[in-house]
Amino acid sequence: MAEALLWPILEQLSAVVAQQVQEEVNLVWGVQKQLGKLKSNLLSIQSVLEDADRKQVKDKAVRDWVYKLKDVCYDVDDVLDEWSTAIDRWKMEEGEENTRSRQKMRCVVQLRDIALKIKEVCEKVDDIAKERAMYGFYLCSATDEVQRPTSTFFVDESSVIGRDGEREAVVSKLVGESSPEAPDVYVISLVGLGGIGKTTLAQLAFNDAEVTAHFEKKIWVCVSDPFDEVKIAKAILEELEGRASDLVGLQSLLRRVSESITGKRLLLVLDDVWTENHGQWEKLKPSLTGCARGSRILVTTRKDAVASMMGSTDHRINIKEVSNEICRSIFNHVAFQERSKDERQRLTDIGDKIANKCKGLPLAA
Structure with missing residues (x-):
């Protein structure tokens, strides 16, 4: 694209x-x-x-x-x-x-x-x-309800190349011991450019065996834009109760969420957060504070301001571009998967030049 x-x-x-x-x-x-x-x-x-x-x-x-x-x-x-x-x-x-x-x-x-x-x-x-x-292209203006791709926690680990160090860092922050002065639940942010692999890292951590064993409950919510508090609360509650909720009001939803997570060690992933509006986050935050000690909220975002607004300044991981070598590996994995040996040899130099232009973005590769 x-x-x-x-x-x-x-x-x-x-x-x-x-x-x-x-x-x-x-x-x-x-x-x-x-x-x-x-x-x-x-x-x-x-x-x-x-x-x-x-x-x-x-x-x-x-x-x-x-x-x-x-x-x-x-x-x-x-x-x-x-x-x-x-x-x-x-x-x-x-x-x-x-x-x-x-x-x-x-x-x-x-x-x-x-x-x-x-x-x-x-x-x-x-x-x-x-x-x-x-x-006659259709213009995607700011007022349009443009649906961004919805993410899930499913990931094909065999297709992920590189990022081992970042993956270990995320898992370590999720399962690590909290300091005595730390709150029972705090926010960890993965921050980086679009296409750099934030969601993939979150998926890898979410499915990690150590993480799965550490938390009593794991919930994945694709937030995206716009930030819809009711939609997010319903998604959390549906994961907690295993069925769609018949509640419609935000207050009722958040009360049920709070009751359902009380005393449980929770991992909540909020993927693709865009809003910098502190008021929207403050509506949700109180309902998530009753978790057991060691609970975590993992956020992925492109914006520094979002990480700061959600209070994850001390627990933030900046996702950097991958090396040209890894970019070439990703590109070759996709481009040469079903090509003959002769085609691969003939096209390798061209593929390397294209991969080098991806500037370390896995999605572009």
Whole structure:
């Protein structure tokens, strides 16, 4: 999916736009203005990608448009890397008093050349953004009820490559002894980019034999966006009682949840949390405080603010990108699974180049 490529690029683009570079660089080449326009275009494209993915199955023109978008994503990725590296080098040269003027001039020339590349790639993205109007894509606006994919605790462990260290860290936090001053139940957050493997890590930990033996009750809830307190409470209660609840009011649901978990050592996974609204979390939190000591709430989120809002600052695991080697392993596992030995040998170099462009995101690979 092109969307998997856009996630890391938009993250990187935000970081580059936020870079503090001296006034003369921006004034001469207008790079920040170009990057702002590039980000705006990519966001507008992202808003129709869900519909484009559906339509490309039957519409060759849409499929060609998506392929063109993927190609330009690689170009954007390359030029952003070049610009960030060149800016870092230029800042270092500017800070060195003894740096020769020839070296400084070389940095300036390099920045100018990359600025021209940025302008070219911006024009390509601008053309692609304009072409989207030809296909009548459905716009996924903020007011739409867009259903994000629902996760479950089921995972095929044989398909998971890497992440052994992170998995051990999560399990250790879940089953480890609490300090005397710690509350009976506290929140652990897995924080990282979209597609980096937060849900997979949570699934691996949820199904771990040591974790299963440690907790009396394990519950998995896909929260997603919007954060619906009634829906979440119903999902928790259904897992606790093994049947759908006939209760409809939030207060009644939370009272039943509180009664059902009192004195039990509980593991509650809240997957894919987006809301930063502290009030919404505070509605649920009191009903979960009656668990036995050693209970845990495991949260996955892309946002630092969510982890802070839910009070997991001291129990937070930042999920980093995987190595290029692991990315290649994941890519090869999928791409070459049913290919002959000759095909694998012939396509390995191409596959490696593609995998290296995934920037350490398992989902993109």
